[in-house]
């Protein structure tokens with residue numbers, strides 16, 4: 533059975549790999565990029581280079597967009613809005629949820645439909661086992677294009693509000709960046725005393741694995757249960773004790789001569805939760821300070 537045609541707009545590292553993946557799966561693939569030269573390797577593999585964004589839109593009902601941000605989409609399509617009618621724009625670019633909601637209105641105002649996606653792998657992971665994409669928008673539209681989009685990774689539908697895909701995506705990114713940055717801080721801290729990264733890695737690995745586990749350090753489960761129940765017992769490790777400890781992490785960084793921006797922000801957040809009255813609660817009561825930003 534012939535495969536459904538697809539258009540890819542944006543040929544940065546992500547979009548180019550997406551287009552190559554569609555080609556590998558046998559989809560007739562049309563591409564457009566502001567800098568047309570980036571299409572050359574894809575044309576060699578069988579892609580069609582559209583001369584204009586309007587031509588790219590005309591080529592396929594499903595138009596996958598992967599650009600730096602949503603401004604790039606408007607810049608690319610603003611002179612081709614007449615060609616948007618009947619198209620499904622699956623935009624997998626980064627943005628804020630409200631920006632995506634505005635883009636949904638913009639698309640429907642031109643007779644198109646926006647599906648939003650947050651893709652959770654870097655270019656080499658696209659279409660490979662473990663790759664997944666958070667999608668939001670109309671589920672029946674996603675279902676209609678499921679077979680094509682499945683080439684990029686597992687499809688995780690998170691809701692009809694087009695902002696949701698980016699809420700999940702940004703939540704995951706913050707978890708990823710804060711964890712990896714905290715690990716770099718740990719390496720710099722022990723490195724200041726001549727401890728190598730490889731000497732420390734087993735301890736970092738054990739801690740991160742334990743956080744996701746079911747043991748006494750299984751804090752993803754513990755915090756989820758406490759946040760959901762609204763109960764954060766301090767028991768034998770109160771938040772006040774941990775706020776004092778967070779201050780020592782800052783002091784250790786200062787003594788080591790490394791940047792302490794991250795630990796200082798953490799310490800300040802802990803103390804704000806203590807000042808809100810959660811000093812005798814547990815670690816999860818920091819959630820209350822996160823939900824109530826400082827004015």
Ligand code: NDP
Nearest residue numbers: 542543544545546547566567599600604607625626653654
């Ligand atoms: P970039 O974020 O660098 O995107 C580059 C693409 O955006 C190019 O096609 C570029 O065109 C286009 N672009 C940027 N500004 C404009 C504009 N004003 N008008 C027209 N086109 C524009 O590269 P990536 O491919 O890495 O990322 C794409 C998206 O995927 C981003 O939103 C990113 O956050 C997200 N993402 C990236 C991951 C990664 O590991 N790289 C992982 C998961 C998501 P030109 O070639 O002409 O400059």
